[in-house]
Amino acid sequence: MAKPRRRFVCQACGSLSNRWQGQCADCGEWNTLVEEVPETVFSARHHLSSGGRAIAFEPLDAPGERLQRRATGLAEFDRALGGGLVPGSAILMGGDPGIGKSTLLLQAAARIAQAGGRAVYISGEEAAGQVRLRAERLGLAGAPVSLAAATSVRDILTTLGGPEFLGAAPALLVIDSIQTMHSDQIEGAPGTVSQVRGCAFELIRYAKENGVALVLVGHVTKDGAIAGPRVLEHMVDVVMSFEGERSHQYRILRSLKNRFGPVDEIGVFAMAGQGLEEVANPSMLFLSGREEPVPGSAVFPAMEGTRPVLVEIQALIVRLASGATPRRAVVGWDSGRLAMLLAVLEARCGLNFSSAEVYLNVAGGYRLADPAADLAVAAALISALGDRPLPGAAVWFGEISLAGEVRPVAHSAIRQREAAKLGFTRAFGPAGGGKTEAGVSYVEIALLPNIVDRILSPA
Numbered sequence: 404m405a406k407p408r409r410r411f412v413c414q415a416c417g418s419l420s421n422r423w424q425g426q427c428a429d430c431g432e433w434n435t436l437v438e439e440v441p442e443t444v445f446s447a448r449h450h451l452s453s454g455g456r457a458i459a460f461e462p463l464d465a466p467g468e469r470l471q472r473r474a475t476g477l478a479e480f481d482r483a484l485g486g487g488l489v490p491g492s493a494i495l496m497g498g499d500p501g502i503g504k505s506t507l508l509l510q511a512a513a514r515i516a517q518a519g520g521r522a523v524y525i526s527g528e529e530a531a532g533q534v535r536l537r538a539e540r541l542g543l544a545g546a547p548v549s550l551a552a553a554t555s556v557r558d559i560l561t562t563l564g565g566p567e568f569l570g571a572a573p574a575l576l577v578i579d580s581i582q583t584m585h586s587d588q589i590e591g592a593p594g595t596v597s598q599v600r601g602c603a604f605e606l607i608r609y610a611k612e613n614g615v616a617l618v619l620v621g622h623v624t625k626d627g628a629i630a631g632p633r634v635l636e637h638m639v640d641v642v643m644s645f646e647g648e649r650s651h652q653y654r655i656l657r658s659l660k661n662r663f664g665p666v667d668e669i670g671v672f673a674m675a676g677q678g679l680e681e682v683a684n685p686s687m688l689f690l691s692g693r694e695e696p697v698p699g700s701a702v703f704p705a706m707e708g709t710r711p712v713l714v715e716i717q718a719l720i721v722r723l724a725s726g727a728t729p730r731r732a733v734v735g736w737d738s739g740r741l742a743m744l745l746a747v748l749e750a751r752c753g754l755n756f757s758s759a760e761v762y763l764n765v766a767g768g769y770r771l772a773d774p775a776a777d778l779a780v781a782a783a784l785i786s787a788l789g790d791r792p793l794p795g796a797a798v799w800f801g802e803i804s805l806a807g808e809v810r811p812v813a814h815s816a817i818r819q820r821e822a823a824k825l826g827f828t829r830a831f832g833p834a835g836g837g838k839t840e841a842g843v844s845y846v847e848i849a850l851l852p853n854i855v856d857r858i859l860s861p862a
């Protein structure tokens with residue numbers, strides 16, 4: 404008999420190799436190849452020989468079989484999911500350690516249980532006592548959640564298939580986390596690719612067969628990817644990521660993949676003493692709430708998916724006397740983009756930043772990725788440079804080209820309506836890119852130099 408082939412699996416991307424290498428040939432990660440014993444559980448070969456049953460085809464349109472969703476009662480969670488949990492679906496939730504994944508899922512489980520649904524929370528990371536302590540702190544100790552500390556998938560599935568759950572599968576099953584689970588059908592320690600994949604496979608199959616909404620918590624590696632094989636992302640229906648700066652209280656729940664709803668949808672929470680609070684109006688969180696306008700501050704109506712969020716951009720310019728190399732420091736925005744904007748302001752508007760230090764900050768620990776922020780950043784920089792506040796009650800949006808043109812951006816109307824809701828009366832934006840929305844007068848800016856005089860010359 405031939406000696407069985409040795410098999411090495413990259414722990415980052417899941418790709419296979421038959422010899423050990425220092426670097427994965429597929430994803431380029433170093434030191435990620437680990438030898439694993441081939442799995443036998445999923446071998447389909449012996450099913451192919453005989454005894455197969457014919458499959459039944461179904462029409463695309465099945466009236467009366469609409470997607471039933473179950474609202475958890477945490478509106479921001481439901482919103483990020485696209486309207487609630489879909490029975491028989493699997494959700495993978497990633498996020499940095501300590502960001503609040505366990506807290507969020509315990510709160511969701513408690514809400515479902517309080518509304519009369521069955522919610523099971525399996526913790527592989529903490530003892531039941533620790534989870535109970537957290538529940539007490541959250542004021543949820545009375546919620547009838549079925550809580551257990553377990554790591555064996557066989558034990559978990561045996562329990563869920565046992566008398567206690569006969570004819571009443573849970574509405575929600577939380578597995579916290581998939582990396583701590585192990586299956587005795589598969590070789591290898593918990594957390595290895597084959598264990599993670601195998602455990603997920605068994606849990607997902609149980610969820611699909613029993614109409615259970617399954618949430619798998621996934622650890623995140625240093626660079627933000629969900630640890631374990633990429634295949635995990637392909638196995639589930641929804642991939643969510645829970646994000647935020649640990650030093651700030653706000654948290655954003657984002658859906659990165661959703662077979663049943665839109666991606667780009669977000670839920671916003673604030674971490675408080677009593678757990679995660681829903682933030683129905685995120686704009687309030689990121690504005691400083693200052694009455695008097697100050698130099699260097701501009702408000703930008705950002706888009707998070709389909710949802711507008713007003714954020715404050717702050718710039719500070721410090722003139723240097725000596726010829727030392729001036730600093731440029733950015734928090735919450737791209738430093739390359741700042742360098743580009745400064746160059747455009749110098750070349751197209753004749754402003755001089757070369758002997759000044761430039762600091763740019765997005766308030767509230769928010770991280771901006773929307774290219775429409777250019778105009779607001781430029782306005783903040785000009786205002787800081789001239790030490791003159793921007794016109795009050797105004798928002799700014801538009802993308803700036805290297806030629807200094809202000810380019811149209813998406814969602815002009817939504818941005819303006821959000822501004823109006825929060826009491827802003829003016830919007831500065833690209834020419835032809837928008838029309839005036841209720842309550843906000845729209846000021847068209849075609850070229851960046853056009854706003855320089857407006858900001859720097861006395862009113």
Ligand code: TYD
Binds near residue numbers: 498504540541
């Ligand atoms: P946790 O849900 O354990 O994070 P994860 O499961 O993503 O690792 O959240 C832990 C953090 O949340 C911890 O640093 C303390 C903080 N926290 C609060 O601020 N308020 C609370 O009510 C709770 C339960 C946690």
Ligand code: MG
Binds near residue numbers: 504505506528579
């Ligand atoms: Mg946790």
